[in-house]
Amino acid sequence: MKNRHSDPNIRVRFAPSPTGVLHIGSARTALFNYLFARHTGGTFILRIEDTDRGRSTIESENNIIEGMKWLGLDWDEGPDAEGPFGHYRQMERLGIYKKYAQKLLVENKAYHCFCKPEELEKEREAQMKEGIAPRYSGKCKNKSKDEAEKLIALNTPHVIRFVIEPKKIIVNDLIRGNVEFDSSLFGDFVMVKSDGVPIFIFSNVVDDIEMKISHVIRGEDHLSNTPKQILVYEALGAVPPQFAHIPMILGPDKSKLSKRHGATSIDDYKNQGFLADAIVNFISLLGWNPGTDQEIFTREDLIKQFSLERIQKSGAVFNIEKLKWLNGNYIRNLKIDKLTELCIPYLQEASLMVLAPSEKELARLEKIILLEQSRIQTISEISGHIDYFFKEPQIDQKILIPKKGNAETTKKALDASAVFIMTIDNADFEANKLKDIWYKFCEQNNFKPIEVLWPLRAAFTGKEASAGAFEIMEILGKEKCVERINRAISVL
């Protein structure tokens, strides 16, 4: 991409915790960071925040990485593209956090806390009873350094707490404007756990400083953490980055989109036959719009038009119907060989196809899939639409009779058709010619087109809805058509 690094001062990151698969919400956060970086010519960084050792897995990390690649969100620096800023997995950066924590300890901006969990719990309960907001009393802040060191030497379990300076903090958010917080309500929070691993609020800030992050674009759920982080920046003598808190993606019940709402992982959508471009297009429009009536965007359009200024403030319900519509749109615009290639795994899964198709089969398959290109919204739907080309359909009497028709006329039409079809030259077995031939046939025999064409189509497909009769005939071939017409007659 041209101009990729034309603005070295703009550096953004997507910093997922590998505690689960890549889902819609985080994918959009990644996308917005990506679009912002590409739009401005800045740098897009992937950083794995794996400090939750209990829940982080390598599988999740791989899933996130694969998902981002699938969506085409390529990053400039990350775990597999080590840049000038060291490692991009937090567990590989423990030494850095330690250094920063030490600095804060020395400057009395942090202190060791030896309080036992049970004591803290008791304290909390008492505060709750009194109806005040529970927060740490700051008991250990007053311990002398000697005393603290002695306890540490004795291997007493301890955490490191950050000293909250009571004051008004204004978060200047690019999307929400100035948001004011009162830090006296916070209480000294734990920044390093007893196992020496830092918690999110701290490690996240340290990394953003170290990696020279200029803009933090993340979900609104982090807005409440931001004042604490600003205090950390200040304690460390660093200038906070610009913040942009993007609105949540919601489920139909308007709560934060989560597993209980059904499919939320990128994998799920991929498996259901959604296209990466359609998903990117769709999620870009969740909480952002270009201010025009445009609905369909190429990657380049998005990069060109994206701006933080046009990000929404309120949450957006994930509307699968619109995704489907968009996906159908993208499917219709696919080249037929590409679409066919995408369909094959689904046909194999449905046992309609076993081996990879030969060249001849592939040509036939492309013709078949062409019939359905405007009729499917997701790739996975393909099998259910074209199964009758691969196996004999189930034919119900009910389906053979047109909506306003009756059994008698239907039988007459099929009987006549069975005879007539034998007279058609093989060379004329081509959709357009068949159309002329059959319309003539209808006219000569006093059939309304629907009285003949509906039963034929039903006989071929066993379905109430499908592609047109003539296109199907062309692909099925005369012999198969005759066979299926006769079978239909026997059902009537």
Next chain:
RNA sequence: GGCGCAUUCGUCUAGUGGUCAGGACAUGUGGUUCUCAUCCAUAAAACAGGGGUUCGAUUCCCCUAUGCGCCA
């Protein structure tokens, strides 16, 4: 419970101190000499409520309600 954020058709959203409040999805209807889909046309559908400010507020301010998020 405390703090914070939000509120335009069912959903995604545009928009302005005076607009027929616009578009898209979904829905209804009609058309495209066979169904379905595509495509086209068309209809119905919204400024949470209450106070201000103002000649006038959907738009600016306040309150309430509701929803959501974070902390615990």
